[in-house]
Amino acid sequence: MREVAIAGMGLVKFDKYDGQKGRPYKEIYELGAEAITKALKYADMEWKDIQVAYGASMFGGLAVPNQCTSRLGMPGIPITTLEGACSSSQQGLRQAYHDVANGLYDVALAFGTEKIPPGLIADTLSPVWMLMMGFNLPGAYAIGTRRYMEETGATEEDMARVAVMERKNAIMNPNAFWYQAPELTVEEVLGSRMVASPIRFLMACANANGASAAIVCSKDKLKSKAKMVTIAASAHATATYGYNNLGFHFREKVNPNPTEIACKQAWEMSGYGPEDMDVIQVYEAMSPAFLWDVEDCGFCKPGEAAKLLREGYFEIGGKMPANTDGGLMGRGHPTGATGLAQIAELFFQLRGEAGPRQVPGAKIAFNHCSGGGPNALCHVLKR
Amino acid sequence: MTTNGKKQIPCRDGLWSTRISPDEKPQLIGSKCPHCGEVFFPVNPVCVNCQNQTMNDIKISRRGKIWSFTTVMLPPPQWYKGPVPFHLGYVELPEGVRVWTRLLGAEAGGLKIGQEVELDIDVMQEDAEGNEILGYCFVLLQE
Secondary structure: OOOEEEEEEEEEEEEOOEOOOOOOEOOHHHHHHHHHHHHHHHHOOOHHHOOEEEEEOOOOOOOHHHHHHOOOOOOOOOEEEEOEOEOHHHHHHHHHHHHHHOOOOOEEEEEEEEEOOOOOOOOOOOOHHHHHOOOOHHHHHHHHHHHHHHHHOOOHHHHHHHHHHHHHHHOOOOOOOOOOOOOOOHHHHHHOOEEEOOEEHHHEOOOOEEEEEEEEEEHHHOOOOOOOOEEEEEEEEEOOOOEOOOOOEOOOOOOOOHHHHHHHHHHHHHOOOHHHOOEEEOOOOEOHHHHHHHHHOOOOOOOOHHHHHHOOOOOOOOOOOEOOOOHHHHHOOOHHHHHHHHHHHHHHHHOOOOHHHOOOOOOEEEEEEEEOOOEEEEEEEEO | OEEOOEEEEEOOOOOEOOOOOOOOOOOEEEEEOOOOOOEEOOOOOOOOOOOOOOOEEEEOOOEEEEEEEEEEOOOOOOOOOOOOOEEEEEEEOOOOOEEEEEEEOOOOOOOOOOOEEEEEEEEEEEOOOOOEEEEEEEEEOOO
16 A cells, blocks of 8 residues: 555635624535535646545435536536545544555545534434434433443533633634634623533534535645645444444443544554554534543543643643634534544644644644544544 | 223324233333344334344333433424423433433423433324324323
8 A cells, every 4th residue: 555645635614604694605515515615625636636536424315516616617527426424534544644655546525514504413313212202412422421421420621621722722723613702701601501411502513504525635746845744544343242333432441442443443453552642633413522532542530631621731731732713612623524624634744834823843733523423533643 | 992982093003002901001112123132112123233133022121221412492394293392312222222202201400310200191282173182201200
């Protein structure tokens, strides 16, 4: 397998493109095309250079990726549509990576685009009888959260602190939903409306629209090798026995969960470990997930995450800067686009282009993403 | 079963026992693997733990303990027609299976991990023809 570089990435600011309150109206296809155009510009490439594409959308409907790319050109290349819940676009990255690594193609595109319907995210994972009985995604998250709190002693304040940290980071990110918004306080988070106990409104990610794109290629196709970023690992795992369709354990935890499996593979593939990372992204559609994800990824011992968070360990100036662009909480979560937005922040960090969010001297980065199914993907990038 | 002239239809066939004598109470039906002993609810044709290709039906005990719970404050979109707020959770049963369920019989804020609960079958909603749709739930046993 040959080395695969990221030639360019593009993001469309996560926001509401509904045409209301003076906001622009953009179709899901326009968002996707915009992100791809930005990635091409960054890579100094043209649409005709792309040989294969993997597009993702969770709610968009039929053949959304084709509708995005047909606005840019129609060379007849294979365009695959992916849906893997919240990790959709990162699954595309892994496909693109493998195509180039294995010599099938030299230049591959992965992208994601999303316009989430307003209100609570509809659950299309579960059978109708469960929905009639009241099953809902925030409720399922809340049940898993309460169990985590019972087993580790993590508190609602700890969950609120994740939201506060990520808002602080998002304020500095022009592509984030909460860019230039006021800072949050723990009191505000704990005083916000309860969604499903103990999850409160400000512990859940903002409902946003947006798009993201990545162009990967063999090294010889790069227009410039300056500040070259390569993919050192790309891993993907689904649930082993004992986990429900959102990845929460409801049996005694004898088997690893998808995050643990994908992480282990990523460390093995890359030859690195958690201690080697300079900057990381972990997935948290709701703020408590940050705590168990950093533990499951091996950045601290089980039950230790809350204490480290309190000590500033994961802040931009801390020992292991995490979700420096705001994470899902601060960026917003257009589900089909989130995966590559995580990667984009790490890519810009490694190239020294993260502006006020920059982690000085960042050379190796780690990404964790998970989705309903359940599934998890882990990537390691290095400069 | 008819009551008030309306048909009663389970939200899904096969979740609980229905052909029972009048003094017998319904039980949830799961699958038990004859090879590794794992119990699943709802029934599953194969064992997802050890891949055994046959499973046996098992009637699950009616009483268990709350393993985790939540109080849902926002109405779920579309299918749910019951009261809000309402409680959901997992109940741990003696057969070693944990069942996802509605939890009834508690005030908001009154649930705790470890409380004893008992199975009940109730009318959740009516369909377009006026039939009653039944679901299962677990009810808090008062101390």
